[in-house]
Amino acid sequence: MNAVLKQKKAVFGLVIVALLCLTALLAPVLAPNDPAARVGRPHQPPSTEHVLGTTKMGRDVFAQFVWGARSSLAVGFATGLAITALGTLLGLFGGYFGGRTDNALDLLTNAVLVIPNIPLLILLASFAGKVGPVAIMTIIALTSWPWGARMTRSQTLALRNREFVVAARMIGEPSWRVVFVEILPNLLPLIALNFVGSVIYAIVAQTTLEYLGFGDPLNVSWGTMLYNAQNSSAIIVGAWWDIATPCIGIMLVGLGLSLVNFTFDEIANPQLRSGPALTRWLQLSNRRKRLSRSGS
16 A cells, blocks of 8 residues: 555545545535425526536536435445456456366356447346446446456466465465465455456446436436436537536546556556656666766
8 A cells, every 4th residue: 555655646546536435425415405406497507506507407416416426436336346356256266276167267257258348238228227226236247347357367377386375285275265365465456456447447337328328317326417418408508517517527536546547557567667767767868978978
């Protein structure tokens, strides 16, 4: 964690995500009224009374934004956790035990991996009809774990024959302890990378499904806000605030998590840390130029 906090971009990303999560937690305080209640005129522009304006139905956009953050962030983080846990477990077991176990899990992973995720999500959602947040979480989690499983499996294959793992097996350590105590801690940067990427994907996938009309219209989220804005032709009538507000929320979550994701990527792959290396190279190059000038 110290390595993450030393990176300015990671700290900036964590601050963005923390502020959005705090906004979602404080929704009853920031917007105590019902977000579905009519409180103003249709498509009223931002003002002191309604800081982010109103929708076509006269609903306060700020109230919908903070309450929608609860649903979107909860689905994103819960689904990301489920995707990461499922992919990590399958990758660990397949990579460590090998043989038929690995072949079966690898076949299952490849079968799900070759299917385009978004069309599969739309197909499953169309069969289910209007789906709530829990159903959306389940659909996304069951179709989005293969990437993390492949990544975890490849690293487990590289670690299972390392000296400390072989030594643990030779002294009689049970397989579960070798997997979870010896191998798993060495995969934490990779797991964190997988989790952050899964959260971003889950929020985008949920927004996509709800924007296309497969979500529950009674559940307030950033996706249903976009769906309602589209149905009310917000862009055509000039009510830019109706569609810009949820878009900015999704953009900020993606920006914050991406900055954290870049840091985890650099921890997992030190070769990507080009910033310090480039600085040292420039300093060395300038020093050589000064020496050559003084010698001439």
